[in-house]
Amino acid sequence: MEHDYDYLIIGGGMAGDAAARAIRDAEPAARIGLVGAEGDPPYKRPPLSKGLWKGDETPASIDLDTAAHATLHLGRRVRRLDRAARRAGDDRGDGYRYRRLLLATGATPRRLPFDGDGRVIHFRTLADYRRLRDQAVAGTHVAVVGGGFIGSELAAALCGAGCRVSLVFPGASIGSGRYPSALAAFLDDYYRARGVEVLAGAKVVDGRAGEAGVELTLSDGRRLPVDTVVAGLGVTPDLALAEQAGLVVGDGVEVDAQLRTSDPAIWAAGDLAAFFNPALGRRLRVEHEDAAVGMGAHAGRCMAGAEEAYATLPYFYSDLFDLGYEAVGLLDARLQTVEDWSEPHRKGVVYYLDAGRVRGVLLWNVWGQVDAARALIAEPGPFVADALRGRIPHDG
Numbered sequence: 365m366e367h368d369y370d371y372l373i374i375g376g377g378m379a380g381d382a383a384a385r386a387i388r389d390a391e392p393a394a395r396i397g398l399v400g401a402e403g404d405p406p407y408k409r410p411p412l413s414k415g416l417w418k419g420d421e422t423p424a425s426i427d428l429d430t431a432a433h434a435t436l437h438l439g440r441r442v443r444r445l446d447r448a449a450r451r452a453g454d455d456r457g458d459g460y461r462y463r464r465l466l467l468a469t470g471a472t473p474r475r476l477p478f479d480g481d482g483r484v485i486h487f488r489t490l491a492d493y494r495r496l497r498d499q500a501v502a503g504t505h506v507a508v509v510g511g512g513f514i515g516s517e518l519a520a521a522l523c524g525a526g527c528r529v530s531l532v533f534p535g536a537s538i539g540s541g542r543y544p545s546a547l548a549a550f551l552d553d554y555y556r557a558r559g560v561e562v563l564a565g566a567k568v569v570d571g572r573a574g575e576a577g578v579e580l581t582l583s584d585g586r587r588l589p590v591d592t593v594v595a596g597l598g599v600t601p602d603l604a605l606a607e608q609a610g611l612v613v614g615d616g617v618e619v620d621a622q623l624r625t626s627d628p629a630i631w632a633a634g635d636l637a638a639f640f641n642p643a644l645g646r647r648l649r650v651e652h653e654d655a656a657v658g659m660g661a662h663a664g665r666c667m668a669g670a671e672e673a674y675a676t677l678p679y680f681y682s683d684l685f686d687l688g689y690e691a692v693g694l695l696d697a698r699l700q701t702v703e704d705w706s707e708p709h710r711k712g713v714v715y716y717l718d719a720g721r722v723r724g725v726l727l728w729n730v731w732g733q734v735d736a737a738r739a740l741i742a743e744p745g746p747f748v749a750d751a752l753r754g755r756i757p758h759d760g
């Protein structure tokens with residue numbers, strides 16, 4: 365079947381949804397189509413590793429109701445893009461003509477080199493959440509592989525669901541690489557005190573399914589028999605379509621300030637788009653909800669004729685048991701860090717500096733200071749490390 369749209373959105377994540385809304389606002393009569401690979405309509409992704417486990421959200425409450433703004437074509441992957449004909453073709457033989465196109469295909473989880481007879485869940489989607497929820501009943505022993513965002517959030521969530529949790533990752537500590545080392549070490553202790561077996565410094569290299577579950581082999585030779593395995597090993601941007609279509613691609617699909625790709629009829633937003641951030645002075649690809657929603661909406665407005673420049677700094681947040689934080693800019697522990705604790709590792713601010721400029725701010729159980737952090741990163745400096753302490757108050 366052939367479809368004809370003014371605006372075609374490829375990708376059914378939060379960026380795609382936000383773009384559909386923005387286009388609908390700007391052009392109420394527009395014909396908008398959205399093709400998504402998942403069977404579920406677009407939904408809020410953060411609750412998959414947070415609110416759905418605490419009962420703050422349900423699968424129904426995270427639905428974004430995108431169908432109110434666009435015609436949805438779900439469970440389909442666009443495989444071919446013919447830029448000259450302005451036509452996309454999906455894996456079920458349908459074709460979509462467009463006037464303007466948004467690429468919002470996101471990213472794909474990295475995979476372990478085995479699948480334990482289909483028992484390993486590489487966690488990314490609502491379908492993955494449903495599978496894990498079915499398997500991770502109270503008392504189940506779950507191996508959580510990866511100590512980044514998904515690993516740290518899911519380990520806490522699964523503990524809350526009454527599971528026995530072993531958290532395995534190659535780094536020195538949970539979130540090392542992002543947090544200063546003392547904070548990362550504090551987190552290891554925090555997780556251990558709540559019953560999580562923290563297995564730092566080890567990769568998972570093999571896994572064999574048995575009758576009862578999966579036996580993992582770690583890089584240090586240890587064996588870990590568990591009932592279920594869930595992995596968060598990072599993601600790689602989904603660039604195949606952009607590459608096939610001959611768009612300019614580096615670390616991601618390269619876009620200009622209006623989020624337009626090297627083809628003037630095609631925009632890109634979300635995990636796969638590499639944009640230049642003026643405050644940080646570099647091209648970035650950001651894999652967080654705030655960027656997906658903000659860039660999706662921005663691209664939608666620009667597709668409908670706006671000429672605004674996208675200059676938003678990365679923002680993200682996380683919940684780890686009863687700890688929580690917000691962060692702005694670059695959280696890279698290789699930068700110089702300045703720690704300012706009012707209560708060590710419970711409440712404080714960490715500043716990340718590079719050549720006298722603030723590049724990132726971690727607001728650890730400090731709320732209401734995101735705008736102050738953004739303003740600080742926009743200041744040219746130079747900053748002296750000690751002068752930063754107290755710069756952002758700990759109580760809003």
Ligand SMILES: NC(=O)c1ccc[n+]([C@@H]2O[C@H](COP(=O)([O-])OP(=O)(O)OC[C@H]3O[C@@H](n4cnc5c(N)ncnc54)[C@H](O)[C@@H]3O)[C@@H](O)[C@H]2O)c1
Nearest residue numbers: 510511512513514515533567568596597598651680681682
């Ligand atoms: N709060 C948030 O903003 C949030 C929450 C969840 C997910 N996300 C996003 O989802 C994406 C995926 O998250 P993620 O946690 O998978 O990525 P991540 O990059 O945060 O963490 C990847 C982890 O996997 C580990 N790892 C890699 N290979 C391994 C192996 N063989 N064995 C054991 N560990 C291994 C790494 O050392 C690291 O600890 C990211 O883009 C992230 O930004 C964000």
